[in-house]
């Protein structure tokens with residue numbers, strides 16, 4: 068493990084790639100945990116962007132352009148591009164990197180496609196730890212492309228320093244529906260496909276929605292930029308706004324605050340999954356479930372009473388009660 | 389959790405025939421594999437670097453233009469050069485029967501020509517993984 072970690076710190080491409088598979092496959096949990104713990108002291112230097120928005124909005128195409136610019140200033144960039152796994156076969160087509168393939172031979176760019184593998188929230192279960200691997204390996208930017216965005220796909224907010232929400236003209240009523248939840252998660256709003264009709268109208272709609280929101284919370288003031296990824300238009304301006312937003316986060320302490328919140332969520336998550344796992348093991352749920360179903364079905368037991376008793380036994384075992 | 393098989397489907401060279409590659413990619417997804425598709429016009433270098441970053445188990449090359457004898461072995465050689473020849477390379481497309489033994493000798497482990505049923509391709513992957 069020490070060895071794999073050392074190779075990652077030396078930016079060994081294969082070691083980075085394999086450790087992400089180790090994280091994704093969860094075939095050896097203790098090895099994964101040891102790896103993340105070893106990397107932890109080396110994390111915290113990368114700037115993490117999330118890019119989200121409806122499928123087809125141009126997220127991958129924009130990233131392609133952003134990478135181009137970031138490389139011009141010699142920054143190393145890692146991308147984690149998440150696509151959905153089929154709920155039927157468990158398979159996936161991971162096609163985001165198709166739009167970024169001109170960077171495939173650039174050693175300063177690492178693109179990793181990731182299937183959601185049933186994880187809800189718009190990213191994969193492995194995304195958070197994969198960010199750490201890239202961070203420790205010395206990438207200046209780690210950018211997460213989500214599978215898309217709807218009411219529940221907002222986990223990217225918990226993983227990134229800045230969320231770029233990409234919208235496009237022609238979504239019609241969708242923008243209405245998105246006002247409620249999703250608009251909340253964007254730090255920077257990017258209206259892509261400005262070469263198409265309706266981009267200006269969309270901009271005023273978003274400005275209107277944001278003005279309603281901003282009048283309630285005075286702290287926020289959002290920037291909106293307009294781009295055309297295919298025509299390479301507005302990219303530099305969008306990046307300037309992103310960089311200046313990041314600086315303000317950094318300077319006024321919100322960045323540290325965000326990152327602490329991220330750690331808080333992470334710790335809570337680890338705690339719940341671990342407690343769940345050991346409770347499951349103690350209660351032997353998988354094996355005993357059939358018996359319990361039978362008891363409850365035949366009214367020999369009632370659900371809450373049954374489980375309160377079993378969980379009580381579990382907690383006693385742990386000396387928690 | 390168990391390990392997922394990851395497969396890169398790639399089209400080297402200038403060949404624009406992408407129907408077969410897309411068809412195979414989709415069918416392999418439906419068979420439960422994670423398929424990375426990078427589109428047409430990939431250099432052998434881009435294919436190899438992509439395969440390593442994506443930590444794939446297989447690279448499936450697709451070529452209908454006739455340049456397979458030149459391009460397929462290039463991918464094999466580059467992969468060796470990068471110490472990544474544990475990744476299995478196979479391929480398909482319009483490839484004359486008479487070229488197949490030569491390709492296999494150069495390290496292309498299996499070749500599938502037009503009309504191949506997808507179940508043969510899956511059977512191959514399952515036997516080789």
Ligand code: B12
Nearest residue numbers: 403404405406407408448450453454480481501502503504
């Ligand atoms: C449709 C077609 C086109 C379409 C392509 C559309 C597209 N986006 O794909 C169009 C009209 C654009 C086209 C153009 C040309 N074509 Co054309 N085209 C065909 C045709 C009729 C069918 C190909 C096809 O789509 N088949 C259906 C798919 C599903 O089958 P497949 O690709 O073979 O895939 C199967 C297997 O091969 C295998 N497979 C394929 N890839 C992979 C990968 C892996 C990993 C695995 C496991 C399996 C596998 O599995 C699949 C399922 O069984 C073939 C003739 C033929 N019968 O093959 C000619 C053919 C391929 N074309 C040919 C030529 C010459 C051209 C042009 C140069 C013509 C010209 N002079 O302009 C151009 C070049 C275009 C370019 N940029 O490269 C020649 C190639 C000659 C050669 N190899 O020596 C062919 C063979 C026709 C011929 N007999 O002359 N073409």
Ligand SMILES: Nc1nc2c(ncn2[C@@H]2O[C@H](COP(=O)(O)OP(=O)(O)O)[C@@H](O)[C@H]2O)c(=O)[nH]1
Nearest residue numbers: 122123124125126127128259260294295296297
């Ligand atoms: N007209 C126009 N099309 C674009 C623009 N950006 C991306 N596209 C196209 O929109 C489609 C989806 O782009 P993609 O980057 O894959 O979107 P994603 O699903 O959000 O990652 C592709 O066909 C792109 O070529 C743009 O600025 N203008």
Ligand SMILES: [Mg+2]
Nearest residue numbers: 126127163212
């Ligand atoms: Mg995309």
